[in-house]
Amino acid sequence: MPGYVITYFPLRGRAEPIRLLLADQGVEWKEEVLSEKKWKAGEVGLKKTTVFGQLPQFQDGDFVLFQSNTILRYLGRKYGLYGSNDKEAALIDMVNDGVEDLRMKYAGAVVQHELGPEKYIEELPNHLGPFERLLSQNSKGGGFIAGNKISYADFSLLHTLQNHLDLAPDCLKSLPLLSAYVKRMSSRSKLQAYLESEARKNRPILPKD
Structure with a gap:
């Protein structure tokens, strides 16, 4: 199985289209959840290693990508979701x-x-x-x-x-x-199963106050 890891906040946010794509394609991934409060306060060491100081981070084994639309295009190529020409x-x-x-x-x-x-x-x-x-x-x-x-x-x-x-x-x-x-x-079918999952339901659209 692909060693995919999404590192993001406990939100849907910029990572959600990536999750939707993977779920629809029947691909599993792991989540590494970061506290947005600690991230903004600079208490998370990962921020210094990100290319643009932003999340999500996407890992495909040893390959690491940032920028959500770039990640989508990468996966689009891998799974035949980028047109025929x-x-x-x-x-x-x-x-x-x-x-x-x-x-x-x-x-x-x-x-x-x-x-x-x-x-x-x-x-x-x-x-x-x-x-x-x-x-x-x-x-x-x-x-x-x-x-x-x-x-x-x-x-x-x-x-x-x-x-x-x-x-x-x-x-x-x-x-x-x-x-x-x-x-x-x-x-x-596969996307519906994800949309109805507890993991999805427990991720808010916006940060909680």
Whole structure:
């Protein structure tokens, strides 16, 4: 079995799309959980060894990676989740970059309180609309976010949409393709088993006060 280890805080956060991908592919991994309080206080020696002073850290045996999207791309290549040619790979990267932009808007509103959740929720249809249109181009909306084959970008999008549904349960009401997409992805047998696991349920979306 692969010797995968994810080192992160006791949160879903940036590590969650990685977990979703591994779970969906039926791959096991270990978790090394760090206290966010100790990390911020500089009490964890690991911080000095990280490339950019950030987590998650991903270990594949002796190989160590940082940056969550880089980790996703690495696993995408390993498990055939990166398209069939350079053009498909580029489209998958494009979509994932769009998800990253959405994630940053979410963080600005919900974590940094730059805009405020209420205003952000009001503007959500504009932010989510591009993903609805992308889905409409694939199997009449019944495919995946970057074609008819699942890719690493689907796990980024699913995680981000789940966060938004927690924030605003009705946010996909006017976006039927995205709504069906979340249900379709969440019902994939191995992924569903992870989503219903205690380990997943016990990881909060945001740090607890």
